[in-house]
Amino acid sequence: MATRASPESARSPMSTGLKLILALLTLAFVPMIGARVALSLFALELGAGSFEVGVIAAGSQIPMLFISIPVSMALDRWGARPLLYASACCSVTGAVLPFFVPTIASVYAAALLFGAANTLAFQPTQTVVGLLSTPATLSRNFSRYAFISSFTAFIGPFASGIAIDAVGQQSAMLVYLPFALAMLVLLLVWGQSLPAPVGAKSAAGGLKETLRHREVWRLVAMSSICCVGFELYPFLLPLFGHAAGLSASVIGATVSVSAIGMIVLPLTLPRLSIWLGEERVLGLCLVLMGVSLVLLLAGSGAAVLVASSFIYGYACYAANPITSTLAYARLPPAAASQFLAVRNTGNAALRVLTPPAFGALAAAIGLAGVFVAGAALMGMAGAWVGRKPGRV
Numbered sequence: 001m002a003t004r005a006s007p008e009s010a011r012s013p014m015s016t017g018l019k020l021i022l023a024l025l026t027l028a029f030v031p032m033i034g035a036r037v038a039l040s041l042f043a044l045e046l047g048a049g050s051f052e053v054g055v056i057a058a059g060s061q062i063p064m065l066f067i068s069i070p071v072s073m074a075l076d077r078w079g080a081r082p083l084l085y086a087s088a089c090c091s092v093t094g095a096v097l098p099f100f101v102p103t104i105a106s107v108y109a110a111a112l113l114f115g116a117a118n119t120l121a122f123q124p125t126q127t128v129v130g131l132l133s134t135p136a137t138l139s140r141n142f143s144r145y146a147f148i149s150s151f152t153a154f155i156g157p158f159a160s161g162i163a164i165d166a167v168g169q170q171s172a173m174l175v176y177l178p179f180a181l182a183m184l185v186l187l188l189v190w191g192q193s194l195p196a197p198v199g200a201k202s203a204a205g206g207l208k209e210t211l212r213h214r215e216v217w218r219l220v221a222m223s224s225i226c227c228v229g230f231e232l233y234p235f236l237l238p239l240f241g242h243a244a245g246l247s248a249s250v251i252g253a254t255v256s257v258s259a260i261g262m263i264v265l266p267l268t269l270p271r272l273s274i275w276l277g278e279e280r281v282l283g284l285c286l287v288l289m290g291v292s293l294v295l296l297l298a299g300s301g302a303a304v305l306v307a308s309s310f311i312y313g314y315a316c317y318a319a320n321p322i323t324s325t326l327a328y329a330r331l332p333p334a335a336a337s338q339f340l341a342v343r344n345t346g347n348a349a350l351r352v353l354t355p356p357a358f359g360a361l362a363a364a365i366g367l368a369g370v371f372v373a374g375a376a377l378m379g380m381a382g383a384w385v386g387r388k389p390g391r392v
Contacts, residue, residue: 017193018141020186021128024084025148027183028121031091031176033156035114036060041160042098042169043107052104059111063119064348071123072341076334079197080124084187087120091180099173110173117180123344126320127337130328131195138328139273142321147266150317154259215330216339219323220346222282225381226319227347229289231354232374233258233312239367240296254305261313269321282322283386288315290378293371 014022040053048056075083094113098106126145133141163172211217237254265285272281292312298304323343327336362370 014141015132015193016190017128017195018132020190020193021080021125021132022144022148024183024186025121025125025145026152027179027186028084028087028091028117028125029149029152030156030159031095031179032060032114032118032121033152034160035094035110035156035173035176037157038160038164038169038172039098039107039111039114041164042102042173043104045169046102046104046107048104048107056107056111059108060115060118061348061351062112063115064122064344065352067116067119068123068341068344068348069338071119072338075124075127075197075337077197080128080194081187081191083120083124084183084191087117087124088180088183088187090114090117090120091176091183095173095176095180099170102170119344123337123340126324126340128194130324130336131333133328135329138325139278139321140270142325143266143269145266145324146269146317146321147263149320150259150262150266153262209335211342213331213335216327216335216342219327219339220343222279222385223319223323223343224346224350225378225385226282226286226289226316226323227350228354229286229374229378229381230316230319231351232358233289233292233316235355235358236293236367236370236374237296237309239362240371243367250305254309257306257309258313258316261310261315262317265314265317266321269318273322273325278322278326280386282318283382283384285315285318286378286382286385288312290375290382293375293378297368297371 036057039056043053043056071083090113094110094117097113098110126142129141129145130138159175160172163175166172167175241250241254269281276284288311292308292315295304295308295311324336324340327339331339358370358374361373365373
């Protein structure tokens with residue numbers, strides 16, 4: 001069972017390495033998240049249709065699906081610094097390529113490059129947070145990680161919109177260049193403060209050994225359930241809004257409210273974890289995801305939309321920090337790192353599969369039936385996750 005932190009020990013000062021990794025996380029994620037919006041809009045300006053835009057969106061997930069485990073092995077062999085250098089270089093190339101070669105093909109390539117940058121930064125930054133934390137500071141440090149992830153999810157698209165309106169689609173791609181270059185500078189100056197690699201022996205045979213841990217499969221199942229909920233609401237909300245006759249601006253404003261909830265959760269997560277324990281908090285968040293779906297069945301009034309979106313945003317960001325905290329509390333460091341790779345691969349697959357699966361279900365039983373089914377799934381999952389820790 002995870003060791004719970006006292007409020008006093010959780011406030012211990014951050015090391016240079018932890019400050020560096022949180023700064024690198026910010027610089028890495030703003031371009032990656034913002035580029036998803038910018039590349040889709042750039043493709044539309046170049047004459048792409050909805051199918052091409054969908055392929056571009058899927059392209060950003062392909063690297064996470066296929067290279068998460070190789071990245072984990074490289075992380076064990078060589079440490080986080082080379083992978084973060086590679087991530088920054090992918091962001092640099094993804095930013096400049098559509099600017100100098102404004103074609104649909106270059107937009108496709110940029111989507112893959114930003115997806116690779118995401119994969120090369122996401123797992124190393126989480127691994128370093130785990131390695132630089134003690135049992136007493138795990139929950140707080142991963143909450144800091146989640147807060148920055150939430151903050152960048154809000155800032156990235158916002159910055160993209162301002163840049164596009166100010167300088168146009170093509171030039172707006174260069175707004176991400178300073179972020180990537182700043183990453184390279186920070187790594188050159190303070191990169192030595194990052195922890196050393198776990199070791200080649202772990203990288204070579206660690207994955208099979210990791211998969212023998214019963215706790216790994218429990219954590220993967222918990223994360224996968226949360227990923228379904230994470231993808232379900234953004235997929236269903238536009239369908240609900242269209243059926244209810246809501247304007248695009250109202251739908252967009254409703255989605256933006258969820259960002260506020262995403263930022264609030266990491267601020268409260270450490271205290272909730274101390275009070276209830278990690279599994280119960282995660283179970284509660286799954287139940288809240290179900291509540292956010294049920295609320296939409298009450299109508300399309302402003303109060304209902306705001307409440308539903310805020311509750312969803314608050315609940316959906318719990319999975320990564322909690323499962324990461326539990327992995328580093330219950331598994332050896334090398335096994336925890338390998339777990340992150342397995343989790344990220346599975347989550348990437350679910351991000352691709354969940355929308356079409358529930359879209360087919362909506363066609364079969366109707367939109368209201370999908371809301372009920374999704375809420376029931378989240379509620380049952382929350383009851384399973386939140387029961388006595390350690391049981392499968």
